[in-house]
Amino acid sequence: MNPVRSISLQDLGEVDPHSPLGLEWDQIVRTNPASGFMQSAHWAKYKRQSGWTVHHLGLFDNDQLFGGAIFYAAQNAKGAGFLAAPDGPVLPWEDLERAESGLQMLVACTQSDARSLGSMAMRIAPRLSALPGEILRHFSRAPLNLTEPKTLYLDLSNGPEALLRGIKPKARYNIGLAERRGVSIREENSLSAARDFHTLMQTVAVRNGFAVEPLSVFVSLIETLCPEGVARVFFAEHEGNILAAMLMIKFGDRATYLYGGTSEIKRNLMGGYALHWAAIKSACESGAKIYDFWGFDPGVAPDHSYAGFSRFKSQFCGTSIELIGTWDFYFMDQLADVVIRAFKEVSVT
């Protein structure tokens, strides 16, 4: 017979990452394999600073915090918003009964507050590789992903030397070539990195036909997360030219290659290889056990624009990971509310 449990839920408000509660929360997130940096108090601080609404709910078991979720929402969504928990919710998925109770409480709480939160749905993306029993039976697969559902993990536990031996010869050769040709790596975590980084990202975006976030995103990210050691910015350079850059997130035992790209110049110097190798070594030194390449799909057609990215990443010989992706739960009354509002607007025009 299960012991009697008293699970409760509290709105944790704005949690300072350095407060006792913030430290406790981040420790829970860090040690939960199905969560990640986007559920950390640090990331919440960055999002809040960037103008998002952040809603932090904690689950307690006999007054002991054991999970919860940080939901992010657009301001002024006029009732049509989403409460999104990338890398969340943070639940003890190994204990399905407890996880289900926790999820039900999160749904009930957000649903009852949906109107005041201006949201019509909850959107979650736990880092699970298989559906947790029937727990998500009331959720549906979302049309958008909050995080990369297919990615590549590089196991860092054996250290850089073993890693270098394990990667494909071409990658090893290119890393050595970059070094021999004088490509250097600079870690620059001050705000002055933001402009150079964004400029490079724009170049890459134009070349690849992507949209890139505005400069303010990188300024906020670097300003909030670099001093904490959560974000780190690396540049591969040669004689004053920036060849490649990346922004890496280190949280818990995972280092994530979140943003990055290579410039147009001196591509024969293999700055991208040098950059990744430096970041991998640095991740090892900072105690990370996994390097997440953040997006990997070797199954796409060879002429697909992502095929090249996946080919590049695959040379580091990681493990392909497939997660369950992102799931939606609509608050039906709130959705009806907002659709009725739309009907009324078009009926009086």
Next chain:
Amino acid sequence: MSILVDKRNDGSMAFFLDGDLQFDSRDERIYHEALALPALALIESRSVKPLRALIIGGGDGLTARELLKSARIATIDLVDYDEKVLQLARTEFSTLNGNSLGDPRLNVTVEDARSLISRAIANHQKYDLIISDLTASHDADSAQLHTIEFYESLRNLLTDDGIVAVNSASPSGTPQAYWSIFNSILASSLQPRAYRIFLPSFAEQRYGPDWGFILASPRPIDLDEVNRLEKLVEPRFELKNTDQIRDMFHLPQSVVELQPHICAGSGASDVLVQYLFNPVIVSSDDSLLINTLTLDYSTMTVPRQSVSYLLPQELQETLSHWHDRADQQNAVMAEVFEIMPALQRHQTRELIRDFLAKPEVFLAPIDLNALVDAMLKRVSELPEKVVKELQFLKEKIVECCDDHERLLELGLRSMAIIAVVVILGNLIYPDAAYAKGHPEAHHAGTHHGGTDHVGINRGGINYGGSYTNGHWGPWFTNANGKRVRNWVR
């Protein structure tokens, strides 16, 4: 608010707030002299008394620098809510602003401008000159600083001869936003005049080919008065003479012609933000220029919007005339998705178009039957026509076995409205702008870039589904040469 001071090797600097360029030291004098000195010249010609000025925003101290050049300025109250910017003005920018914040004539208040203005009105304070040097509005809250009510409050603070100068938007780049601010001023019983400059650093950021300001006063500012201006304060670096001021009042005819059709913002309206995010393209042909000082606005009625609508105006209009085009409802459905507006900064037409390549995917997680039932439980709130539409939709949902794609193909307005609401919700989530293509929206290989060694990686949201079925990568055809909706000030 994110702050970036970008110092260059040549000693110049650029200042960004939330990624928006506030000034570039290489050409900031063009902006600040144009914002402050015409207004200063006018009030100096109108009044012989010592002058009281108010600067709203302008925490960098550069507008204050311009006003302090005049010995006629007795006091300046400067209100800015951002202490960090004021701190920069006292340190990093002090050489550039001539240490204006240390001038004994300047009083700095750190608070929301609206609070200071309310207090000043309650205390019956009056100003001869008000300069609004605010950052661009990106949300409903900051749009309140350009509503009719806001400008009415400025009117209450102005002396009868007083002048207000307002930093606005690009007349050619975001003409509706520019005229929305203008019309709010006009509706507030101030008499506005439109003028503009050319600012290389703003153009480089793609804020528009020109940059606009508005001068206003309780009594008209006319051509004769501007023609009579002779004296300008010294020193000046960019504004050569009063002829140059007169030239600033010439705007392209195509831009000027939009003015009567643009809504002023009132109450909770965020119409200004919608205009900023969704600019119309007008010809900025400088061969057809109108001198705005010759225009008579005295009898003009200004359209206004006082409600914060869920559905932007264009969508409302198309959806409300749905049944007028009974024989082409599928075309109307396509049109609805085609005109879906940007809901966040930096969302571009191309991005939205691609986002909506398969609208039915957004409906997939929704139990339409349950939704229609939930709505029909609230029959008393709905017009009869809507109830009938919903009842008909319910029949069709059953008939189509909840196949969302088929339901959309039926061309029903009710389906279109539901789809629009769900899509709006997805689009308003800020990271959605940087999503990657959804699985079946495009054929693989539409875009090329796969030879990149590292390529690009980005955080945030992306389209889901099984990537192996299709498109994982770039779905956004943009970038090169397309406008980026960054707005400043």
